[in-house]
Amino acid sequence: MAEVHLAAGTLEYEDTGGDGPVVVLLHGVAMDGSLWRHVVADLRGEFRCVVPTLPLGGHRRPMKEDADLSIPGVAGIVADFLDELDLRDVTLVMSDWGGGQALVALGRDERIGRLVITSCEAFDNFPPGLPGSNLFTSAKMPGGLNFAFKLLKMKPMRRLPMTWGWMSKRPVPHEVMNGWFEPLWTNPEIRRDLRKYVLGVPPKEELLSWAEKLRDFDRPALVVWAAEDKVMPPEHGRKLAELLPQGELVELDDCYTLIPEDQPARLSAYIRSFLLTGKAVG
Template sequence: MAEIQLSAGTVSYEDTGGDKPILVLIHGVAMDGTLWRHVVAKLREDFRCIVPTLPLGGHRRPMKEGADLSVAGVAGLVAEFLEQLDLRDVTLAINDWGGPLSLVAQGRDQRIGRLVITSCEAFDNFPPGVPGKNLVMSAKMPGGLNFAFQTLKLKPMRRAPMTWGWMSKRPVPHDVMDGWLSQLWKSPEIRRDLRKYILGVPPREDLMNWAEKLREFDRPALVVWAAEDKVMPPEHGRKLAELLPRSEHVEIADSYTLIPEDQPDQLSEHIRSFVLKN
């Protein structure tokens, strides 16, 4: 893992290297870049895969105390990451977390040559579904986040609808999830960072404006949605595809939100085909 200094603090990332088309793969809340491990294994021979671990709870090093870790603030770190590494004509792929869509509205999408949007927050579905609302409730209670994540040491709790049960159709391997949650279990500063994010959702008007601004993204976009998603409504995928002027839309069966976990082979092939023809 490499590290880079951004305005909010130190961010770690995986970079498979090489002079190949660049994929930057973005994970969601209380995860790290290993969400994309199966996709990276499939695509690394043909693409340079760069996978940052953002300050969304699965990170290892706390951010600066005064860092802006709101939804828009963390999305801005994605743009800063691309700028610091001087990455251009990037294919930006997101799953679960929809914050990077705001980069179009912020006018910080110049380095993005293509978008791959897989099941994620969109429109006013921030925080998303039952798991998201459970996190917000926990973040508002003193000690609530600590309690919520300590319960996930009990493996059966990981498949409850209010936690991870509706996120992936197949259980995330326990060793992978342990890695995602380890710092949330023991670091008050990491929980502080996550609390900032959870409570930093902008007003509904701003969220809807982010979506509307996608009409101005004039580069190729691929929208891949889980047909059985219980947290990110499939109709949101269809609506995003309608907004984007140069979009393709695919629904993947037998998957929930975390398509990189449930159907990495199909997702990898859709990404490969999309990038190579665009």
């Protein structure tokens, strides 16, 4: 893993290198870049894949104590990351985390040439669905995050609807999830960072305004949504595609929110086609 030092702290990231078009892939809460391992394996021969580990609980390097880790704050960290690595004409790909909409709304999207939004937080679905509500409740209680994630050491707990059971149709391998949760199990500063993020959700009016700002994103955009999603409503994907002036919608069956886990080959094929031809063909 490489690392980059930003005003908010140090980010670790994977960079496959090469001269191909740059694809930056972003994960969600209590995960790391390994969410994209199958997609990166498919794309790395043609594209330069850059996968940062965002400060959302799966990171190993705590952020500075005064770092802004609200949703807009993390969006700013993504923009600073692109600036620091001088990445241009980037295809920004998001899963689960919806802060990329804030990045556009804040006018920090000048380095983004194309946008790929897979099932993620949108409109006022922050924190999203039953798992998000459970996480928010835990974050408000003293020691709540520590307790909630310690429960996830018990493997059957991981498939409950209120934890990870509705995030992927197929169980994420336990060794992968162990890597995601290890920082939260062992480091109180990582739990502090996650708490700041979870409790830093702006008012509903601000969240809805971010989506409206997508009308100003005048570059190609692809929305890939899980048709059976139980956490991110499928109608949100349709609405996002309508808001984006050059938006294209693909709905995938036989998957839940974490499409990179449930349908990585199909997702990779759509991303490749979108980048090479401007149309998503699976």
